[in-house]
Every structure is written in structure tokens, then in C-alpha cells.
Amino acid sequence: MAASRSTRSSGGSRPLAAASSNLVPVGESPPGYRAGFACFVGRPNAGKSTLTNALVGSKVAITSGRPQTTRHAIRGIVHRDDAQLILVDTPGLHRPRTLLGQRLNDVVRATLSEVDLVGFCMPADEPLGRGDRFIAEELARLPKRTPIIAILTKTDKVADHDRVGARLLEVAKLGDFHDIVPVSAVRSFQVDVLADVLVSHLPTGPALYPDGELTDEPEQVMVAELVREAALEGVRDELPHSLAVVVEEMIPREDRPADRPLLDVRVHVFVERPSQKAIVIGAGGSRLKDVGSRARSQIEALLGTPVFLDLHVKVAKDWQRDPRQLRRLGF
Known part of the structure; x- marks a missing residue:
């Protein structure tokens, strides 16, 4: 898995423009080949990250039952014979109550x-x-040339097909969508259909990433996200928004034989109050x-x-409300 990931940077997640401006076409592509970027948006906990992982076929975005799990624009790359679809999973768009929330909306x-x-x-x-x-x-303000696909996620959680049909009718009234697709990422229901629909709206052009590359997220960002995902499991409702994770260093252990390498990874988990620190650590350090x-x-x-x-x-x-600390934590 590590071999398929880009390690071009060890810093934070880059804006999409910064990433795409550095891309050059990769080799020759067949006639009619399509390549481009699709962004998943939705309110917090709408299933965007789970759907991204299902389409890519590998875990590139952390998931949790907690709202606002995603805090960066995470890019996952879908490789097909006829196309390359770069998915951008974004934080949940919401009415912010903190400076962090405002910055996530800006992303x-x-x-x-x-x-x-x-x-x-x-x-x-x-x-x-x-x-x-x-x-x-918000989407109605986008240029008319930008196709918008409505995606009804988590259909596996609705046993009654009539309820799904009724929800699809409600979605159709919400906006002028190019397509409406019901899916279940957990059960792989219509995930391939959604991929076909998304690809059909991409521009023609050559591939932008090498074959087999699944994400361009720096490894330190991915490591920090995996620690945050583990820390989110089983915590109280008020804690998830207060958790931030920073990887301080990743250094190969010296004097280790070549056939027994060891990587030292030092990570800081930040919370906002001493009481939250006690929750994360747990009794006798058991939870940490x-x-x-x-x-x-x-x-x-x-x-x-x-x-x-x-x-x-x-x-x-x-x-979450301190500009200086937000910058230090990568927001």
C-alpha cells in the first residue's frame, strides 16, 4: 500500500489549485479518455468519506460516526481503463460556530x-x-457549467424501498441536478453506477496521476488522520470537535539491521481543556x-x-477559536 502513495510533501494538506497546478499529463491515453476532479459535499456525517473509500477501493479518508470528521480536502484517485477520476472529499459544509468551522467552510x-x-x-x-x-x-451559486450530481447515501440503513423512493423525490425538488443516484457504500450498491455517472461528466484528456497511485496526501497527514480516527472511537459527544493531531517527527530508528527496520513516530494529540485530556488518556492511561x-x-x-x-x-x-493556534495546528 505504501508504494502506491505519493510522498511528495511532508507538510499539511495542500489546496486543490496548488496540487493540480503541479500536475502534468502522464504518458499516452486512449482516444476519448477522461480525467478530472469531482468534489463530494454534504452536511457533516453524510457519508462522503466512506463513499470516497468505496470508489477508490482503498482507505484514503478516515471515517467516524462523529460529525466533522474530515478537516482537509482529501484526494482519492480512481483508475479505470477509460478514465481517471480524482475525488476530493471535503469537510461537511455547515453554519459555523467557531473560527475552525469558518476555515473548514473556506476549504x-x-x-x-x-x-x-x-x-x-x-x-x-x-x-x-x-x-x-x-x-x-451554495451550489446554486456555482457557474451553470459545473454539473451537480445528487447522491442519496446510506440506502442500506433504510429497509423500506418506498421510503428511498420518497426521499429521491424530495431530493429532486431540492435543485436542478444533472443526475440523481442512490448508493450504499457499505453494501457496494450502485457504487459502480455512480462511478460511471461521475466519469461521464469529466472532460476528455490524459491521466494526471501515475497508474496505481491512490492519493497524493503526504504520509504525515495520513498518519495524523489515522491517530485522530482511533482517538475518536468511543469518546463523548463534546470531545470530537476539540481533538487535533500533529505528527512532530517520523524518523527511522538508528542502528537497526536492514531486515528489521523501525520507524519512530512522535505524535501530539491536542485538546482544549484538562478535563478532555483526562478523557483521552483514560484511567491509568488505558484509553490512550x-x-x-x-x-x-x-x-x-x-x-x-x-x-x-x-x-x-x-x-x-x-x-478552535484562536487564529494563532489554528495556524500552528495546520488550519
Whole structure:
């Protein structure tokens, strides 16, 4: 898996424009080949990251039942004989209550202005609400040339097919969509159909990434996300938004034999209050140990090498509202 990932940078996630401006066509592509960027948007916890992973066929975005899990524009690359589809999974678009929320919305809006088409994700198991209408209004401001595909996600959570049909009718009234596709990423229901629909709206042109590359996210960003995903498991409702993770260093252990390498990974997990620090650490450090164990296995699978993961929990008071601390944490 590690061999298929780009390691062009060790910094934070780059804006889409910065990434795409550095791309050059990769080799020759057959006539009629399509390549381009599609952005998934939706309110928090609409299933965007799970759908991205299902389409790519590998885990490139972390997932959680908690809203606002995604905090960067994560790019996943779908390779087909006839096309290359670059998916951009974005944070949930919402009415922000913190400076962090405003900056996450800025990430979404910047991405929307740069992609070739947009997939608007709405969960089938929840009624359409103010958040969906808020996003529909945002998308209505895009240039008319940008195709918008409505995607009804999580259909596996709705047992009654009539309810799915009713939800599709509601979605159709929400905006002027080029296509409407119901899917279940968990059950692979119509994922291939959605891929065909998205590809049909891409411009013709050569591939932009080498064959087999699944994401252009820097490895340090991916490692930090895997630690945050593990830390989000089982925490209280008020804690997920307060969690931030920074990889301080990734250094091969010296004096190790070539056939027994070890990578030292030092990570800081930031929270906003001392009481939250106690929650993350757990009684006698039990919870932090569990977080480290689950994250380490994922990191080793990502990097393809044994890892010694050194986790430290720190308090950065009210970092979601502090511009200086937001910059330090990569936002």
C-alpha cells in the first residue's frame, strides 16, 4: 500500500489549485479518455468519506460516526481503463460556530470553485433539513457549467424501498441536478453506477496521476488522520470537535539491521481543556494505550514498516477559536 502513495510533501494538506497546478499529463491515453476532479459535499456525517473509500477501493479518508470528521480536502484517485477520476472529499459544509468551522467552510468553497463536477451527498436515513437546503443554496451559486450530481447515501440503513423512493423525490425538488443516484457504500450498491455517472461528466484528456497511485496526501497527514480516527472511537459527544493531531517527527530508528527496520513516530494529540485530556488518556492511561494500539496497526499497514508510536496529549486552550493556534495546528 505504501508504494502506491505519493510522498511528495511532508507538510499539511495542500489546496486543490496548488496540487493540480503541479500536475502534468502522464504518458499516452486512449482516444476519448477522461480525467478530472469531482468534489463530494454534504452536511457533516453524510457519508462522503466512506463513499470516497468505496470508489477508490482503498482507505484514503478516515471515517467516524462523529460529525466533522474530515478537516482537509482529501484526494482519492480512481483508475479505470477509460478514465481517471480524482475525488476530493471535503469537510461537511455547515453554519459555523467557531473560527475552525469558518476555515473548514473556506476549504469547501475553495474546492468547489476548482473542480469539474460536484457530488452532493444526502443520507437516505435522515430527512432533508436546513443543512441540506443551505448547501443547495451554495451550489446554486456555482457557474451553470459545473454539473451537480445528487447522491442519496446510506440506502442500506433504510429497509423500506418506498421510503428511498420518497426521499429521491424530495431530493429532486431540492435543485436542478444533472443526475440523481442512490448508493450504499457499505453494501457496494450502485457504487459502480455512480462511478460511471461521475466519469461521464469529466472532460476528455490524459491521466494526471501515475497508474496505481491512490492519493497524493503526504504520509504525515495520513498518519495524523489515522491517530485522530482511533482517538475518536468511543469518546463523548463534546470531545470530537476539540481533538487535533500533529505528527512532530517520523524518523527511522538508528542502528537497526536492514531486515528489521523501525520507524519512530512522535505524535501530539491536542485538546482544549484538562478535563478532555483526562478523557483521552483514560484511567491509568488505558484509553490512550488502546488508541495507540489501533492507530499503530493502521499506520504500519499504510507505511509498510514496523512503527514505534509515541503519543502525547496536550492542552491547547480554545484552539478552535484562536487564529494563532489554528495556524500552528495546520488550519
